[in-house]
Amino acid sequence: MAARQDTADRDLVAPATARPAARTTNEDVRQQNLSAVLQLVHGRGALSRSEIGAWTGLTRSTVTALVQELLDLQVVCETSVKPTGRAGRPSLGVAAEDRVVALSVSADPHAVSVALVGLGGAVHSRVRHDLAKPPNPRRFAQLTSSLVDGMRADIDRHYRLVGAGVAVPGLVDSGGTVLLSPSLGWRRENLAHRLADAIGMEVTVGNDTSVGAMAETRFGVGRDVDNVLYLSGSMNGIGGGLVLDGALVRGTSGFAGEFGHTVVNTSGALCSCGRRGCLQVEVHPAKVLALLGRRGLDEDELDIELGLVRDPVTLAEVARQVDVLSVALTNFVNAFAPQMVVLSGYLGVLLATSRERLSAAVRLHPVGAEGRTVRLERAHMRSHLMQIAPAELAFESLLSDPVSRAPRA
Ligand SMILES: [Zn+2]
Structure with a gap:
């Protein structure tokens, strides 16, 4: 497929996450446009191809080709969408594939919770273990691992998993180390490594409020x-x-x-x-x-x-x-x-x-x-936010590079 950057309608107001690529090489442009389309349907739900064109400023033929590539990667699926504005028959649209999932883990002083979240933000299931006192990192990893084990058969049967995202109330560096969490009583804890070892998948860790900001601007009022x-x-x-x-x-x-x-x-x-x-x-x-x-x-x-x-x-x-x-x-x-x-x-x-x-x-x-x-x-988004927000950490690399990060079918 020959990818190119469209220049039509570039002044159209596009959402924050769906800006077409700046002009670089054709391959870069194609990758960035695939990312823009996937992020658009991830944050906005099912859209017709013409709506995707309107949001991104890309031509109809480019949108058709990009959508076909995302369908081949099985990160989007076809679905019916209602026409906007006036009455009419539903047309065939495109939605994020919600069988592509991430684990959304919250580390809280009072509970450990794990949710299975689909691309597009649907919560498929959720489990929670209440605690009398804040867990130390080792106990947190053990609890998370046993909650994930309980979901494993369902995941293997029905879903394709990209990894896990964890939200922590505290200072977290870009390598996934919790430098300080006063409410959990943790200091200099390499949580990304510890949890990846415990649950056997890639783990991304972030500060709970930063993660909330990201989810609120993707799905919420912003x-x-x-x-x-x-x-x-x-x-x-x-x-x-x-x-x-x-x-x-x-x-x-x-x-x-x-x-x-x-x-x-x-x-x-x-x-x-x-x-x-x-x-x-x-x-x-x-x-x-x-x-x-x-x-x-x-x-x-x-x-x-x-x-x-x-x-x-x-x-x-x-x-x-x-x-x-x-x-x-x-x-x-x-x-x-x-x-x-x-x-x-x-x-x-x-x-x-x-x-x-x-x-x-x-x-x-x-x-x-x-x-x-x-x-x-x-x-x-209130409490729903913290169920889906940590999963955004795990979806981040797939959303920015669908071709190399799409989980295998
Ligand atoms: Zn202060």
Whole structure:
């Protein structure tokens, strides 16, 4: 097949993950276009060939050839799609092949969970082992291995596996070593190696918030946005991910996105990093929960409680935290000029309770035009996100190079 780069309709707004290749060699262009088409149907679901052409700016004949090659690799399949806009007969479209799967593993202080996730984001099955105390790395690998063993017969019979992705709350380097995870109590642990040995497949490890940012921009509220700042808050602190021009910013050794350690009050409380007044100690659910007389509430419960609360002390503490958050967000928006800020977890709760106060503050202060157009959104995916997000780590190499990374049928 002779591949070439199309130049028609290049100004068409394409999603972050589906940008056709810049002009290099024909072979590079073909590979990058295959990747663009696969990423498009992976993130967006079934599409007709003409829709793929519209999203990518590629001609009909090029799309037909690329789709045929992806069908031959068995990473996409044919399916019927409804015509967009007006009524009519369903036409034959293309979807990600959901029998191509990855294991999605979450390392949490309270549980180890493993989900079997298909290309395209469908969760086929999920198992979970609850824990009374955080597991050490050896115990974590043993538990994961026994959960995976329970899925093995089903995988062998019905699916083609690309590998496993693991999300860890902590600092993870690009080689899969967990440098520090305060909530798990891990330090300098080469988790990618240990787990690959235990479960016998390629393992990719990432920080849970960065992985969440990637999934939220691929499947969630940030799906059609190229420049997104994602911030997530929990009892463990605040983490973030910055997606610029459709790619997650990793920084040196993969540590970019530690927005929680932005100092917002130099005379504030001491943070685990040794500084005072970091964002994650100034904006934290503990004080609000104490005022509500609660020990722990999930995101949905906290939404309800804060919607009903009339106690002025609690309301003042929420307002203080919202104001601190707005100062930090204003700085981030000025620094990175995102189109959208996505707030997840506890920060999503603060946005829901105080949307006007927060968006007014962020809109008022930024420099330039970006501040007037930046959208503040609450993360869409909630708990479903962490089931599918780690699998994205394992799909990454297949999505960027379908020809050499497609699992054998
Ligand atoms: Zn800090």
